Amino acid sequence: MTALPSVHRGRNPQKRSPIHKALLAGAAGVVATLTVVAMIPNANAAASTLGAAAAQSGRYFGTAIAASRLGDSTYSTIAAREFNMITAENEMKPDATQPNRGQFNFSSGDQIYNWATQRGLKVRGHTLAWHAQQPGWMQSLSGSNLRQAMIDHINGVMGHYRGKLAAWDVVNEAFNEDGSRRSSNLQGTGNDWIEVAFRTARAADPGVKLCYNDYNIENWSYGKTQGVYRMIQDFKSRGVPIDCVGLQTHFTGGSSLPGNFQTTLSSFAALGVDVALTEVDVTNASTSQYSGLTQACLNVPRCIGITVWGVRDSDSWRSSESPLLFNSGGGAKAAYTSVLNALNSATPTPSQSATASPSVPSSPAPSSSPPPSSGVGRLVGAQSGRCIDVPNASQNNGTRVQLYDCNTQANQQWTYTSSKQLTVYGNKCLDAAGSGNGSEIQIYSCNGQTNQQWNLNSNGTITGVQSGRCLDVWSTANGARVQIYDCNGQANQRFSLTS
Secondary structure: OOOOOOEEEOOOOOOOOOOOEEEOOOOHHHEOOOOOOOOOOOOOOOOOOHHHHHHOOOOEEEEEEOHHHOOOHHHHHHHHHHOOEEEEOOOOOHHHHOOEOOEOOOHHHHHHHHHHHHOOOEEEEEEEEEOOOOOHHHHOOOHHHHHHHHHHHHHHHHHHOOOOOOEEEEEEOOEOOOOOEOOOOOHHHOOOHHHHHHHHHHHHOOOOEEEEEEOOOOOOOOHHHHHHHHHHHHHHHHOOOOOEEEEOOEEEOOOOOEOOHHHHHHHHHOOOOEEEEEEEEEHHHOHHHHHHHHHHHHOOOOEEEEEEOOOEHHHOOOHHHOOOOEOOOOOEOHHHHHHHHHHHOOOOOOOOOOOOOOOOOOOOOOOOOOOOOOEEEEEEEOOOOOEEEOHHHOOOOOOEOEEEOOOOOHHHOEEEOOOOOEEEOOOEEEEEOOOOOOOEEEEEEOOOOHHHOEEEOOOOOEEEOOOOOEEEOOOOOOOOEOEEEOOOOOHHHOEEEEO
């Protein structure tokens, strides 16, 4: 029996306006059940939380958080335990961050950021340029004045969070259902406004992933999906900086995914961008849809993670439809188990400890080959192929290091000494500016302290003697900033000292 097509929704979770349904294009025949074999992993290998299970295959599993709910102990306990990526539900949107022109307010956004990072969780930024939830002063602008306001807003917000976030949804929901551009005040500033937003964002923070985010782009045959695809294709062909596409994945009605959902993910990924499921919620928490969308992501190497839009049903903008993985009392549903099983069935990333929690530093994987006791060369990232670089060949104390295309210049030549220092220029050491998650990595005059001592491990990670945390980058782009973060064995934490 052919399943009825799923229905996706646009959304404004802050205003909670009436929901307008948009039927996916095509007859019901384009929607077929995505069969998922629930492989129960070996009990010794199975992780017990969503974030830890996702990390085994190099992905994240996140949730959207509202600052006003962090005082609810049930809410905050589930969020901290289960997830390893956090998105601010409304607190980083334009109306929250710049209520008056030129006057930024990051208090609520910082509350979420601090809560997350204190618990070892990474953060996605949402969102910078959007036709909705603009402050009143911005809504009154048009033309070049609005264009400049958008640029100033991106610079102001990204400047505040520079080097701190995993990704930004730079532009949100800019297309109509037929694949044409939405007629918004931002579109009225010129058809190149999205390109301008992304170029501005890259200059504002070279190291963060830059994403386009939208709803109703899950079905490959749908007009809106094709419109977004053509834009990404054009951007990549012309060098417009874009790193990822976020599919909101609000599934409604029915119990099946679009039969071509995985095709959509792999088609976007083939353009050279990552894909992520960014705002997942499903009518009645259908186990087949939840496990299916999880498996589809796992089947596409560049699908980097999944975020559900809220913790419990009572926290959802669709609360009457019970769309999340935890019920209003905080109990895990059958859909939770189906997702956890799917995540645990994925092939682990090499050197990833199957039981390691993403919020607890893990020991390097054992190896029969000992790490080097000394050496000279470039530190090359396994994920990016780029080198750890001192920007502009600076020799100033406090200069933060970055990823950059490898060369033979002195600002990329590192010496690993018998005292576990990584030196550059002969007298400057790779230095951790703190011991917590997200602490900046810089150069500083060598002093022999433990924040300048590093273990070069046989699994490719480089861990700080002081912190036990790994050198980490959250982008493969030139200019990506280097930090320390809890070790997880993923490719963005592996480097080789190569002559």
